[in-house]
Amino acid sequence: MPSPFPGMDPYLEGAEWTSVHAALGVEIARQLAPKVSPNYIVRPVRRMDLFVPDEIASTRTQRAAYPDVGIHTIQEEAAAYAAAPQTAVAPLPLHIPTVMAEKVPVLSIEIRDVVERELITALEILSPVNKRGQGYTEYLEKRTRILSSFTHLLEIDLLRKGKRVPMQAPLPDAPYFIFLSRAPQRPICEVWPIHLHQQLPTIPVPLAPPDADVELDLQQALDAVYDIFRYDLSIDYTRPPDPPLTDEEAAWVAARLAAAGLRKA
Numbered sequence: 001m002p003s004p005f006p007g008m009d010p011y012l013e014g015a016e017w018t019s020v021h022a023a024l025g026v027e028i029a030r031q032l033a034p035k036v037s038p039n040y041i042v043r044p045v046r047r048m049d050l051f052v053p054d055e056i057a058s059t060r061t062q063r064a065a066y067p068d069v070g071i072h073t074i075q076e077e078a079a080a081y082a083a084a085p086q087t088a089v090a091p092l093p094l095h096i097p098t099v100m101a102e103k104v105p106v107l108s109i110e111i112r113d114v115v116e117r118e119l120i121t122a123l124e125i126l127s128p129v130n131k132r133g134q135g136y137t138e139y140l141e142k143r144t145r146i147l148s149s150f151t152h153l154l155e156i157d158l159l160r161k162g163k164r165v166p167m168q169a170p171l172p173d174a175p176y177f178i179f180l181s182r183a184p185q186r187p188i189c190e191v192w193p194i195h196l197h198q199q200l201p202t203i204p205v206p207l208a209p210p211d212a213d214v215e216l217d218l219q220q221a222l223d224a225v226y227d228i229f230r231y232d233l234s235i236d237y238t239r240p241p242d243p244p245l246t247d248e249e250a251a252w253v254a255a256r257l258a259a260a261g262l263r264k265a
Contacts, residue, residue: 003223007198007200008158008222009231009235016234026107028109028123028216028221039114040120042109044107110122122152124156132162132163140165154179154216156218157178174195177192179192182206
């Protein structure tokens with residue numbers, strides 16, 4: 001069953017994103033490989049990034065680490081501490097879970113020339129870890145290294161939540177973006193703002209001169225991933241997506257789902 005949306009499905013941004021991110025990266029690599037052969041190779045590169053939640057003292061973080069039992073224990077020990085007589089003996093300590101960094105898989109796609117194995121083009125599909133906190137800072141450091149080299153950089157941002165990559169001028173008001181930085185044209189970037197009602201574009205992927213760009217049909221790649229892995233079976237379209245939509249977007253999404261028979265009008 002295809003997605004009920006013509007472009008990006010906002011319901012893929014929630015709990016399913018880690019799976020979508022990995023599958024989409026592989027599908028993009030699969031689509032590009034025959035187009036750049038035999039002069040180039042395409043490789044999906046997987047790494048593990050550390051993600052530290054921003055809400056260090058949030059109840060949500062504590063409950064995720066130690067459900068109800070941990071909270072019950074904290075309350076009991078706090079009461080015991082308050083009722084304890086004031087003596088020289090050290091009071092019982094509170095047992096509170098700390099925030100731990102989580103290892104999050106992140107997939108990049110590299111296009112390298114066959115002879116020298118030089119990195120020609122880097123494709124990044126942004127994840128939440130790249131768009132907030134320390135992960136955002138570390139991604140910008142990696143991005144700066146690429147932008148200081150002769151490597152082209154293509155960034156695909158299909159997440160509404162989190163910080164965008166820095167630009168010298170304000171970006172249009174849109175939920176999704178694609179950024180292409182061609183090495184010879186820096187600091188100028190090609191930018192595609194994408195709205196919910198729009199299909200994802202077919203975008204150029206630059207290679208080393210004198211070779212011409214090849215095309216990446218991003219909508220075809222996302223549709224293939226959605227169909228193959230049957231995300232329609234795991235998504236509850238009767239609920240609002242996570243993160244929340246604007247009022248205008250929510251109204252459009254509700255009408256779209258009603259027309260597809262997935263939500264009551």
